[in-house]
Amino acid sequence: MLRFVLRRLVLVLPVLLGMTVMMFIIARLLPGDPVALAAGPNATAAEIAAYAAEFGLDQPVTVQYWRYLSGLLGGDFGVSIFSRRPVLDDLLTYLPATLELVLAAMFLAVVLGIPAGLAAAVWRNRWPDYLGRVAALAAISMPRFFLGLLLQLGFAMWLLWLPLGGRFPIILEPPPLVTGFLTLDALIAGDGTAFATACRHLAMPAIAMCLSPLATIMRMMRASTIEVLQQDYVMTARALGLPARQIVFKYVAKNAVSATLTVIGLYFGWLLGGTVLVETVFDWPGLGLYATQAIVSQDFMPVIGVAMVIGLLFVLVNLVVDLLYGVINPKVRYS
Amino acid sequence: MTHAVASARGQALRRGWFRFRQSGLSMLGAALVVAVLAIAIVGPWIAPFPGHVAGGVDTANRFLAPSLAHPFGTNELGQDVLSLVLAGTRISVLAGLGVVVLGTLFGTLVGAVAGFAGGWTDEVLMRLSDLKLTIPGLILAMAVAAALGAGLLNMVIAIALSWWPGYARLVRGEVLARKEEVYVAAARAIGASPARILFRHVLPNIVSPVVVKMSLDMGFAILTVASLGFIGIGVRPPTPEWGTLLSVSRSYMPDFWWTAVFPGLAMFVAIFGFNLLGDGLRDVLDPRARR
Amino acid sequence: MALLEIRDLHLAMRSFDGEAHVLNGIDLAVERREVWGLVGDTGCGKSLTGLSVSRLVPTPPGRFLAGEIRFEGRDLLACPEAEVAELRGTGIGMIFQDPTTNLNPAFSIRTQLVDVALSAARRDPAILEGARGRAAQAAAERLAAAMLDRVGIPDAAARLGDYPHEFSGGMRQRVLIAMALIGRPDLLIADEPTTALDVSVQAQILRLIRAMVEEFDMGVLLITHNLGVVAQSCTHVAVMYAGNIVESGPVRAVLTTPLHPYTRALLQAIPTRGVVRGALRGLAGAVPNLIAPPPGCRFAPRCPRATDACRAAVPPPRGEGHRVACLHPGDRDA
Ligand SMILES: Nc1ncnc2c1ncn2[C@@H]1O[C@H](COP(=O)(O)OP(=O)(O)O)[C@@H](O)[C@H]1O
Numbered sequence: 009m010l011r012f013v014l015r016r017l018v019l020v021l022p023v024l025l026g027m028t029v030m031m032f033i034i035a036r037l038l039p040g041d042p043v044a045l046a047a048g049p050n051a052t053a054a055e056i057a058a059y060a061a062e063f064g065l066d067q068p069v070t071v072q073y074w075r076y077l078s079g080l081l082g083g084d085f086g087v088s089i090f091s092r093r094p095v096l097d098d099l100l101t102y103l104p105a106t107l108e109l110v111l112a113a114m115f116l117a118v119v120l121g122i123p124a125g126l127a128a129a130v131w132r133n134r135w136p137d138y139l140g141r142v143a144a145l146a147a148i149s150m151p152r153f154f155l156g157l158l159l160q161l162g163f164a165m166w167l168l169w170l171p172l173g174g175r176f177p178i179i180l181e182p183p184p185l186v187t188g189f190l191t192l193d194a195l196i197a198g199d200g201t202a203f204a205t206a207c208r209h210l211a212m213p214a215i216a217m218c219l220s221p222l223a224t225i226m227r228m229m230r231a232s233t234i235e236v237l238q239q240d241y242v243m244t245a246r247a248l249g250l251p252a253r254q255i256v257f258k259y260v261a262k263n264a265v266s267a268t269l270t271v272i273g274l275y276f277g278w279l280l281g282g283t284v285l286v287e288t289v290f291d292w293p294g295l296g297l298y299a300t301q302a303i304v305s306q307d308f309m310p311v312i313g314v315a316m317v318i319g320l321l322f323v324l325v326n327l328v329v330d331l332l333y334g335v336i337n338p339k340v341r342y343s
Numbered sequence: 344m345t346h347a348v349a350s351a352r353g354q355a356l357r358r359g360w361f362r363f364r365q366s367g368l369s370m371l372g373a374a375l376v377v378a379v380l381a382i383a384i385v386g387p388w389i390a391p392f393p394g395h396v397a398g399g400v401d402t403a404n405r406f407l408a409p410s411l412a413h414p415f416g417t418n419e420l421g422q423d424v425l426s427l428v429l430a431g432t433r434i435s436v437l438a439g440l441g442v443v444v445l446g447t448l449f450g451t452l453v454g455a456v457a458g459f460a461g462g463w464t465d466e467v468l469m470r471l472s473d474l475k476l477t478i479p480g481l482i483l484a485m486a487v488a489a490a491l492g493a494g495l496l497n498m499v500i501a502i503a504l505s506w507w508p509g510y511a512r513l514v515r516g517e518v519l520a521r522k523e524e525v526y527v528a529a530a531r532a533i534g535a536s537p538a539r540i541l542f543r544h545v546l547p548n549i550v551s552p553v554v555v556k557m558s559l560d561m562g563f564a565i566l567t568v569a570s571l572g573f574i575g576i577g578v579r580p581p582t583p584e585w586g587t588l589l590s591v592s593r594s595y596m597p598d599f600w601w602t603a604v605f606p607g608l609a610m611f612v613a614i615f616g617f618n619l620l621g622d623g624l625r626d627v628l629d630p631r632a633r634r
Numbered sequence: 635m636a637l638l639e640i641r642d643l644h645l646a647m648r649s650f651d652g653e654a655h656v657l658n659g660i661d662l663a664v665e666r667r668e669v670w671g672l673v674g675d676t677g678c679g680k681s682l683t684g685l686s687v688s689r690l691v692p693t694p695p696g697r698f699l700a701g702e703i704r705f706e707g708r709d710l711l712a713c714p715e716a717e718v719a720e721l722r723g724t725g726i727g728m729i730f731q732d733p734t735t736n737l738n739p740a741f742s743i744r745t746q747l748v749d750v751a752l753s754a755a756r757r758d759p760a761i762l763e764g765a766r767g768r769a770a771q772a773a774a775e776r777l778a779a780a781m782l783d784r785v786g787i788p789d790a791a792a793r794l795g796d797y798p799h800e801f802s803g804g805m806r807q808r809v810l811i812a813m814a815l816i817g818r819p820d821l822l823i824a825d826e827p828t829t830a831l832d833v834s835v836q837a838q839i840l841r842l843i844r845a846m847v848e849e850f851d852m853g854v855l856l857i858t859h860n861l862g863v864v865a866q867s868c869t870h871v872a873v874m875y876a877g878n879i880v881e882s883g884p885v886r887a888v889l890t891t892p893l894h895p896y897t898r899a900l901l902q903a904i905p906t907r908g909v910v911r912g913a914l915r916g917l918a919g920a921v922p923n924l925i926a927p928p929p930g931c932r933f934a935p936r937c938p939r940a941t942d943a944c945r946a947a948v949p950p951p952r953g954e955g956h957r958v959a960c961l962h963p964g965d966r967d968a
């Protein structure tokens with residue numbers, strides 16, 4: 009199994025390499041002059057040239073790329089041409105916020121989506137199923153940023169139950185940093201108030217974010233449950249008198265979940281890339297917001313960094329999913 | 344033989360149409376899509392305040408709540424929100440269509456080349472499409488759109504760049520399957536070019552899955568277009584694009600909620616329609632997905 | 635009172651093209667320690683007969699038109715589902731064709747056997763000798779190991795934790811037999827239990843089933859399309875054709891003096907020793923369409939002896955012990 013993991017990790021390298029090439033192509037070959045943008049509107053040609061020289065942007069693209077790659081080996085993700093801050097520092101600052109949001113959304117989606125899909129399959133072609141299917145399709149069709157706005161309108165502006173945005177009030181002291189997840193850190197510190205505050209901030213973004221994976225997981229779970237229900241071993245279980253509840257919740261569910269797992273892995277990466285919108289709506293200080301600001305100012309080192317972090321996470325999550333798959337499905341061998 | 348195949352296909356289509364009509368949701372989807380397309384065509388002409396669509400302002404009537412004269416109210420410039428939403432339909436539909444069509448064309452090309460050429464070409468092209476799985480599409484589209492600069496066409500190109508791999512896979516798989524089949528072998532023996540094989544044998548066989556995918560993708564493309572507009576990398580005001588409208592009117596919530604809610608609802612309804620339709624089409628056209 | 639008595643069972647199945655009358659008046663009685671072979675071509679309704687007894691035919695698309703299925707005197711078709719469910723596993727055990735697909739791949743066989751034993755013990759505590767709670771779990775595991783050992787799985791206790799894919803096809807079928815018998819059923823329905831197995835393994839499994847009949851004092855309905863299997867392991871046989879039992883009786887009588895033209899054709903199709911697979915040599919035509927079947931004997935269109943009377947009405951079964959549903963049966967002495 010260790011070899012399986014190592015091989016998968018080695019396979020990640022070409023992907024990350026391809027990603028850097030692609031981003032460099034976009035950054036350097038498409039029109040747009042980030043240096044002029046960064047140097048400011050009143051900069052003279054000489055000032056712009058000096059600025060470019062400072063970041064090595066006067067060199068040929070191949071040289072720039074080579075420098076970037078050699079930097080990467082030493083853990084150097086380059087420097088933002090705006091803030092002059094090392095990209096790695098920023099990534100480490102913003103990553104936990106995004107991860108916390110995505111994990112919370114994914115948690116909701118799995119915890120609600122799997123039972124919902126199971127229920128829809130068991131009640132197949134009856135009203136709970138129809139209702140669930142329409143709701144799922146509606147959820148997939150709902151733009152996350154619009155849902156976010158509606159949630160803000162309802163819960164933050166009219167009902168005043170939840171904060172409008174942000175991750176933690178500036179005026180309050182955040183719990184001591186351990187995991188970077190405010191909810192967990194608050195729990196670790198045993199600080200109930202901080203935990204409640206963190207949760208209240210997390211609630212709306214997580215809901216806005218979870219709807220579409222929830223619906224997809226539900227649909228996937230429904231389809232695979234229906235397939236499993238038609239398997240011979242379900243008939244055997246019924247013929248030998250196992251209670252219907254046990255058949256569905258134990259025997260069918262486990263088989264159906266293993267088919268659904270793959271989707272969960274794919275969706276995780278999709279969510280990471282999609283945090284941009286929700287983070288924008290809720291001012292959530294994560295990678296998405298960071299990437300958006302960088303993209304708007306055509307500051308490419310942070311963008312490449314974010315893409316690489318997300319790509320790496322995507323691969324890692326799918327690796328975990330594959331391992332889980334092996335746990336659930338004993339027939340799978342890691343070869 | 345061709346005749347028999349054609350009539351069998353005709354019968355399958357009639358059966359499919361029958362099943363499709365049986366499903367109320369699919370029909371609702373079709374109705375919504377027809378309505379959206381109709382509005383996309385005539386929208387700017389049936390807009391009650393065509394002047395506002397062109398960028399005209401009416402500052403005396405700012406932020407009027409929904410009423411008979413302005414069913415969706417007016418915005419910060421006194422423009423009629425209904426007129427903007429109606430006119431915006433064309434932009435969203437056009438952009439969505441552009442993305443899907445460009446993606447399909449490019450994907451078909453890549454898939455066909457990969458499938459016919461095989462070897463290294465195939466390997467490289469397929470790894471490239473794998474890469475797209477790991478790079479978040481939205482971030483890629485944002486980066487390209489930002490580099491290309493604002494504008495509808497640039498945005499469409501930027502999104503389409505991350506849209507082709509699905510179609511490429513579909514076409515490549517079909518090419519690989521058909522290439523080996525007897526009748527293609529026969530066709531090649533009498534001097535058929537890859538283009539002929541592609542157009543006569545491969546493409547007709549994947550019309551159904553491609554149509555289903557295009558319909559499902561249409562909703563998602565509209566969503567992506569609106570997302571870019573919302574972030575502010577895309578069409579610029581005064582072009583009444585739904586996402587852009589939403590992003591501007593965000594700042595006027597909660598008091599003037601109608602400026603944001605109605606463009607958002609329009610977006611939702613259009614996407615929902617295409618998704619319902621695509622789902623229904625898939626049930627009918629793709630036997631494997633039938634439940 | 636017979637252990638199982640099916641009387642005039644009629645079942646229809648709805649499909650895309652219409653409703654097929656797939657069981658057309660089945661009569662069958664099984665006593666304890668009898669092994670009834672149910673033979674016939676693919677699609678003649680053998681499996682549906684078996685499933686009907688446990689009320690596992692999905693309704694819809696299935697619909698029982700008439701008849702009764704009496705298990706120890708009680709009519710199962712008239713019982714509420716909950717009451718029939720009580721019988722599954724403890725009253726009636728079932729084994730199906732493909733041992734590969736009938737075991738759940740995601741659970742160890744311990745889990746699967748123990749769950750069946752526990753659910754059976756809930757209805758009949760004697761199965762686990764009255765053990766409850768934690769003791770029941772332990773007792774169920776002991777019983778599972780004992781059953782595996784009994785059906786001939788070497789090193790049974792050590793293999794309890796294994797998953798189905800770690801067993802060979804024949805061993806899996808043994809596991810399934812253990813699972814079907816762990817609740818001590820009075821009736822075992824085995825639907826083509828050896829069809830998916832190697833020929834060499836088939837005989838072992840059949841011998842195992844025979845041995846279990848005495849030990850568990852049960853009746854068996856053994857569904858097969860193979861007369862060789864019947865000859866080898868049944869005490870009685872019922873021959874089915876297109877939803878009817880055309881001939882039934884003690885194995886010796888039926889196989890040595892077949893009365894129905896279909897049974898004769900079946901027997902002639904056996905190449906000295908061996909297996910019949912579907913096609914019947916020397917018989918023109920095909921199984922009739924069951925959606926709009928001809929009114930009379932369903933075999934009439936293919937029967938060399940058919941007369942107008944045969945085409946008018948379904949002939950009722952006649953005779954004592956060795957029964958035949960035919961107006962022109964072969965000679966009993968022939
Ligand atoms: N679920 C079902 N829906 C519709 N028709 C069925 C179904 N199951 C079986 N049938 C039909 O009933 C007939 C008898 O089937 P079966 O009992 O499985 O035959 P066999 O004798 O081979 O076991 C067949 O013609 C089959 O097509």
Ligand SMILES: [Mg+2]
Pocket residue numbers: 677680681
């Ligand atoms: Mg059968």
